[in-house]
Amino acid sequence: xxxxxxxxxxxxxxxxxxxxxxxxxxxxxxxxxxxxxxxxxxxxxxxxxxxxxxxxxxxxxxxxxxxxxxxxxxxxxxxxxxxxxxxxxxxxxxxxxxxxxxxxxxxxxxxxxxxxxxxxxxxxxxxxxxxxxxxxxxxxxxxxxxxxxxxxxxxxxxxxxxxxxxxxxxxxxxxxxxxxxxxxxxxxxxxxxxxxxxxxxxxxxxxxxxxxxxxxxxxxxxxxxxxxxxxx
Amino acid sequence: xxxxxxxxxxxxxxxxxxxxxxxxxxxxxxxxxxxxxxxxxxxxxxxxxxxxxxxxxxxxxxxxxxxxxxxxxxxxxxxxxxxxxxxxxxxxxxxxxxxxxxxxxxxxxxxxxxxxxxxxxxxxxxxxxxxxxxxxxxxxxxxxxxxxxxxxxxxxxxxxxxxxxxxxxxxxxxxxxxxxxxxxxxxxxxxxxxxxxxxxxxxxxxxxxxxxxxxxxxxxxxxxxxxxxxxx
Numbered sequence: 001x002x003x004x005x006x007x008x009x010x011x012x013x014x015x016x017x018x019x020x021x022x023x024x025x026x027x028x029x030x031x032x033x034x035x036x037x038x039x040x041x042x043x044x045x046x047x048x049x050x051x052x053x054x055x056x057x058x059x060x061x062x063x064x065x066x067x068x069x070x071x072x073x074x075x076x077x078x079x080x081x082x083x084x085x086x087x088x089x090x091x092x093x094x095x096x097x098x099x100x101x102x103x104x105x106x107x108x109x110x111x112x113x114x115x116x117x118x119x120x121x122x123x124x125x126x127x128x129x130x131x132x133x134x135x136x137x138x139x140x141x142x143x144x145x146x147x148x149x150x151x152x153x154x155x156x157x158x159x160x161x162x163x164x165x166x167x168x169x170x171x172x173x174x175x176x177x178x179x180x181x182x183x184x185x186x187x188x189x190x191x192x193x194x195x196x197x198x199x200x201x202x203x204x205x206x207x208x209x210x211x212x213x214x215x216x217x218x219x220x221x222x223x224x225x226x227x228x229x230x231x232x
Numbered sequence: 233x234x235x236x237x238x239x240x241x242x243x244x245x246x247x248x249x250x251x252x253x254x255x256x257x258x259x260x261x262x263x264x265x266x267x268x269x270x271x272x273x274x275x276x277x278x279x280x281x282x283x284x285x286x287x288x289x290x291x292x293x294x295x296x297x298x299x300x301x302x303x304x305x306x307x308x309x310x311x312x313x314x315x316x317x318x319x320x321x322x323x324x325x326x327x328x329x330x331x332x333x334x335x336x337x338x339x340x341x342x343x344x345x346x347x348x349x350x351x352x353x354x355x356x357x358x359x360x361x362x363x364x365x366x367x368x369x370x371x372x373x374x375x376x377x378x379x380x381x382x383x384x385x386x387x388x389x390x391x392x393x394x395x396x397x398x399x400x401x402x403x404x405x406x407x408x409x410x411x412x413x414x415x416x417x418x419x420x421x422x423x424x425x426x427x428x429x430x431x432x433x434x435x436x437x438x439x440x441x442x443x444x445x446x447x448x449x450x451x452x453x454x455x456x457x458x459x460x461x462x463x464x
Contacts, residue, residue, distance in 0.1 A: 004291045004322045059236045061375040062455045069371075084357050089364075090236045090457040117349055124356035125316050131363035132321075138370035139301075142418050143293040186374050223294045225322040 001140060001152025002224045008156040009137035010184055012130060014075030015049070018122045022112050023049035023077075027102025038093040040079030045106040047079040053099025054174060057134075058183070059091050068183040070134050071096070073160050073174070081127055083109050096180070141186040144223075147195055149185040151222050154214050166216035175210045233372060233384025234456045240388040241369035242416055244362060246307030247281070250354045254344050255281035255309075259334025270325040272311030277338040279311040285331025286406060289366075290415070291323050300415040302366050303328070305392050305406070313359055315341050328412070373418040376455075379427055381417040383454050386446050398448035407442045 001009060014020075027049060038055070039046050048055075055078050057070040072078055078093045083106040113120045140149050154172060158164050161173040178189040178196070185192075196212075199205040204218040233241060246252075259281060270287070271278050280287075287310050289302040304310055310325045315338045345352045372381050386404060390396050393405040410421040410428070417424075428444075431437040436450040 003293050006319055006321070059371075061235050061371070062380075063375075065375070067371075067375065081360060084353070085360055087238055088458075089238070114349060114353060117346060117352065120349065120352050120356065121316070121346060124352065124359060127356060128313060128317055128359055128363070131360070131367070135363070135367060135370060138367060138374065139291075139293070139299075142370065142373040143295070143297070143299065148294075226320075 001144065001148065001155065001222050002136060002226060003139055003143065004225065005132035005136050006226060007129060007133045007136055008152070008159055009133060009140055010069070010153055011071045011073065011156040011160040012076040012133055013160055014073075015077050015080075016122055016126060018119055019077065019080075019126065020049060020075075022109060022119075023047075023102040023104060026104050026108055026112075028104070029100065029102055032095045032099045032101060034095050034098050036095040036099070038078050040082055040091075040093050040106075043106070045079050045083055046103050047077060047083055047106055047109045048101040048103050049077050050074050051100045051102060053101075054096040055093055055099060056096045056180075057091055057093050066183055067186070068180065069137060070130075071157075071160075071174075071184070079106065080109070080123070081130060084113075084123075084127075097174075137184070146185065146187050146191065148221065148223065149187075150181070150192065150195055151218060153181065153185055154212075155219050155222050158214070164216065164219060166219070169206065169213045169215055171208070172212040172214065176212075233376065233380065233387065233454050234368060234458060235371055235375065236457065237364035237368050238458060239361060239365045239368055240384070240391055241365060241372055242301070242385055243303045243305065243388040243392040244308040244365055245392055246305075247309050247312075248354055248358060250351055251309065251312075251358065252281060252307075254341060254351075255279075255334040255336060258336045258340055258344075260336070261332065261334055264327045264331045264333060266327050266330055268327040268331065270310050272314055272323075272325050272338075277311055277315055278335050279309060279315055279338055279341045280333040280335050281309050282306050283332045283334060285333075286328040287325055287331060288328045288412075289323055289325050298415050299418070300412065301369060302362075303389075303392075303406075303416070311338065312341070312355070313362060316345075316355075316359075329406075369416070378417065378419050378423065380453065380455065381419075382413070382424065382427055383450060385413065385417055386444075387451050387454050390446070396448065396451060398451070401438065401445045401447055403440070404444040404446065408444075 055072040056068045058068045158170045178192040182189045206213045287304040288300045290300045390402045410424040413424050414421045438445045
């Protein structure tokens with residue numbers, strides 16, 4: 001689902017190799033429990049590269065409702081966006097699953113960037129692209145009907161891990177709760193369950209244990225301003 | 233209104249002097265009619281610095297509805313965000329009023345940045361901050377009740393031009409139509425009129441010709457996660 005940019009919403013793709021090299025060279029590996037909160041932002045912030053597991057970015061709105069606005073699969077970074085502004089944000093980055101990550105200090109990260117114009121340019125470009133992913137999701141939340149948002153989210157999860165199969169079943173590579181899905185696409189868990197059950201009745205969606213599988217037919221309704229149609 | 237970042241939503245503040253200098257040094261001045269569309273994005277994109285007037289960023293959603301997501305008052309730039317990714321976006325940047333701007337080519341702009349690490353760092357930081365302004369507005373559109381979104385938008389317009397007066401009348405520095413307001417905060421012109429009329433009955437809002445004035449009392453309901461309260 002893309003209405004404005006050339007990125008699928010909500011789920012980050014892997015970061016460029018040039019940036020990843022900062023972590024493979026200087027990163028301190030750590031195993032993190034589900035629920036671990038990253039100390040990102042501010043002068044003392046850390047930057048982490050997710051090797052295994054999953055991270056969420058979320059905020060708490062005016063009415064204390066939890067909103068997940070970005071998902072970081074393995075190959076993506078946490079803390080890289082606010083490392084440069086060095087300002088506080090009301091954002092929690094946390095491990096959504098047991099996670100393995102490489103950590104570097106924000107100071108180290110900034111220093112590496114500012115010593116290498118090629119790297120800084122890659123960083124700036126990447127920062128803008130990540131914001132486009134985030135904005136495409138936020139735009140969907142106030143312009144797209146819920147069922148289409150859910151189609152878009154499932155598409156984003158599939159295509160973050162592998163190319164979508166239009167004529168076959170596509171396993172969703174991450175086991176998500178209906179509660180997590182509801183938090184991402186601004187809905188409630190009961191409404192999400194209702195939609196998924198309707199899709200199961202139509203054989204567009206199947207369950208294999210806790211894993212969800214979506215048939216490529218589900219994604220034919222997915223919208224793309226660029227006219228590229230289904231997979232992306 | 234700030235739920236996540238330290239920026240007021242929707243309305244950009246002035247760009248840093250370091251960046252503005254690219255335009256004062258190399259910019260070609262042009263007078264633009266209301267409705268002029270900037271050729272931003274892609275390899276051939278232009279970058280423009282608004283000296284007088286007003287620009288809007290907008291997109292057309294899946295249902296052909298027009299959505300204004302950012303407002304650029306004098307002192308801000310257009311085309312600087314997608315100049316670095318060099319990719320197309322489904323975004324129109326247009327003059328909302330007769331406008332005077334300084335133009336430089338995207339190529340020139342990129343070259344200036346890539347020759348000066350201090351400038352590139354300022355640019356990257358500024359790009360992230362602008363996205364925060366945009367995101368704060370998008371977040372409001374799916375989490376905040378309409379009346380509070382309208383309070384937030386008026387606050388943003390005031391504080392983009394001058395410090396808000398909590399105990400006095402604050403003229404909105406730009407004459408906005410209810411249609412434009414509705415496009416920004418995801419509503420309809422009739423609903424916006426209804427709310428403004430209610431506020432006029434309560435003497436929270438006045439009209440002076442086509443100009444709107446808001447009393448500081450209106451902004452006491454404005455929310456700020458950082459606890460700084462009204463002006464910002």
